[in-house]
Amino acid sequence: MLDLTTKEVKERKALRVNPCKTCQPVGAMYAALGVSRCMPHSHGSQGCCSYHRTVLSRHFKEPAIAASSSFTEGASVFGGRSNINTAVKNIFDMYDPDIIAVHTTCLSETIGDDLGSYIMDMNIPDGKTVVHCNTPSYVGSHINGYFNMMMGFMNYLTKKSGTSNGTTAIFPGWVNPGDIRELKRIAKFMEVPSVFFPDQSGVMDAPMTGKYEYYPEGGTSIEEIKGLGDSNGLIALGEIISIEPAELLKKKWKVPFSLLPLPVGVDFTDKYIMALREQSKTEVPAELEDERGRLVDLMLDSHQYTYDKKAAIFGDPDTVIGLTSLCLEMGMVPKYVITGTPKEEFTRKVQALFDKYGVKDCTVKANADLFEFHQWIKNEPVDIMIGTTYGKQIARAEDIPFIRAGFPVLDRYGGTLLPIVGYSGGIQLVEKITNAILDRFDRDCADEDFEIVM
Ligand code: SF4
Numbered sequence: 001m002l003d004l005t006t007k008e009v010k011e012r013k014a015l016r017v018n019p020c021k022t023c024q025p026v027g028a029m030y031a032a033l034g035v036s037r038c039m040p041h042s043h044g045s046q047g048c049c050s051y052h053r054t055v056l057s058r059h060f061k062e063p064a065i066a067a068s069s070s071f072t073e074g075a076s077v078f079g080g081r082s083n084i085n086t087a088v089k090n091i092f093d094m095y096d097p098d099i100i101a102v103h104t105t106c107l108s109e110t111i112g113d114d115l116g117s118y119i120m121d122m123n124i125p126d127g128k129t130v131v132h133c134n135t136p137s138y139v140g141s142h143i144n145g146y147f148n149m150m151m152g153f154m155n156y157l158t159k160k161s162g163t164s165n166g167t168t169a170i171f172p173g174w175v176n177p178g179d180i181r182e183l184k185r186i187a188k189f190m191e192v193p194s195v196f197f198p199d200q201s202g203v204m205d206a207p208m209t210g211k212y213e214y215y216p217e218g219g220t221s222i223e224e225i226k227g228l229g230d231s232n233g234l235i236a237l238g239e240i241i242s243i244e245p246a247e248l249l250k251k252k253w254k255v256p257f258s259l260l261p262l263p264v265g266v267d268f269t270d271k272y273i274m275a276l277r278e279q280s281k282t283e284v285p286a287e288l289e290d291e292r293g294r295l296v297d298l299m300l301d302s303h304q305y306t307y308d309k310k311a312a313i314f315g316d317p318d319t320v321i322g323l324t325s326l327c328l329e330m331g332m333v334p335k336y337v338i339t340g341t342p343k344e345e346f347t348r349k350v351q352a353l354f355d356k357y358g359v360k361d362c363t364v365k366a367n368a369d370l371f372e373f374h375q376w377i378k379n380e381p382v383d384i385m386i387g388t389t390y391g392k393q394i395a396r397a398e399d400i401p402f403i404r405a406g407f408p409v410l411d412r413y414g415g416t417l418l419p420i421v422g423y424s425g426g427i428q429l430v431e432k433i434t435n436a437i438l439d440r441f442d443r444d445c446a447d448e449d450f451e452i453v454m
Contacts, residue, residue, distance in 0.1 A: 034198025044105025173238025264322025
């Protein structure tokens with residue numbers, strides 16, 4: 001399928017081929033789905049909204065509800081004020097959410113719709129709320145859309161009463177519902193009363209009850225978002241995605257924060273647990289120490305097969321930083337590491353990991369695309385690829401074992417329910433990576449090396 005990709009790499013500035021990212025509103029929609037009884041609303045044409053919903057539904061295998069301002073030629077010329085006014089009335093009348101979270105699209109950004117003033121002049125029913133954020137898709141990626149929507153909620157809703165609410169705010173970053181459940185489980189072990197924002201667990205992994213609900217149980221409540229300013233502190237996970245919301249909360253309400261990498265692998269999970277310990281002053285319970293020990297034991301047992309194996313890792317910046325750290329802990333060489341999100345901080349963080357572990361001749365690039373990534377692999381192959389579904393054609397063309405992780409994974413089931421964070425998430429990843437390498441060995445080895453015991 002991609003057999004004709006050439007080896008010769010040419011420097012490109014204005015062209016992306018097979019981008020490793022999607023557009024801002026996808027992130028805004030996913031963040032809004034993590035708020036209780038919230039209807040995400042796409043201020044633009046229906047095609048944009050359909051695409052954003054589709055990619056989320058295909059990844060989570062759940063309906064991603066959202067409404068659209070349904071722009072036609074008229075709104076494109078004269079602006080979308082009347083569309084959004086009608087839409088908000090209809091949405092509250094027909095779907096009865098507690099809050100509508102509006103994000104813009106390329107079109108409404110280009111014509112310059114001023115959503116802040118539209119919302120100020122709107123007739124919003126008592127007890128209901130409308131918030132917005134700007135998500136122009138010609139800058140950034142879905143990662144920007146995610147944190148822009150978080151900041152939209154915070155700008156409209158957060159307050160400070162002057163009295164601490166006794167909780168620690170936790171921004172989980174862009175992770176799957178299964179990851180949020182694991183992060184919550186660890187926080188509970190560490191006896192930290194916490195508010196996760198946003199929180200897609202329960203919403204994008206809603207259990208089958210036989211009855212469809214627009215708003216499944218789950219999500220951060222409006223009251224919890226209002227109370228973020230009264231938090232004792234904030235643990236912001238994902239150094240790329242969470243820094244701006246964390247800085248906003250600090251600037252607005254003086255909430256101190258710890259900015260940490262996504263807790264993937266031993267070291268980064270240790271950091272999360274130490275930050276929780278700082279909040280609760282509780283000793284780390286034996287259960288967590290045992291989990292850590294089991295992960296380290298597994299890494300040691302499998303080390304003979306993973307040591308010095310070359311990995312090519314791609315996807316969203318914080319996920320990729322976490323996966324790179326885990327691969328280095330396994331003795332692997334993260335030969336190529338890319339994200340499509342244009343954040344140079346990503347390259348600095350990954351390069352710092354290369355330096356820490358002393359690995360040489362590895363390449364890291366932000367704002368990269370999968371075409372160039374493929375060309376690198378053609379020039380110097382790797383033993384395994386780790387990333388989103390969009391790598392599967394490369395894996396097939398080059399006959400490389402492929403582990404799916406990150407967003408989106410459109411062609412496999414169950415991944416959104418299983419964590420990659422925490423020690424237990426680390427165990428799942430080490431199991432997958434090691435056994436993919438062993439499966440390949442079994443496939444290719446000579447008969448005399450085809451062992452029952454490895
Ligand atoms: S037009 Fe813009 S907002 Fe709409 S789908 Fe395309 S990139 Fe996304």
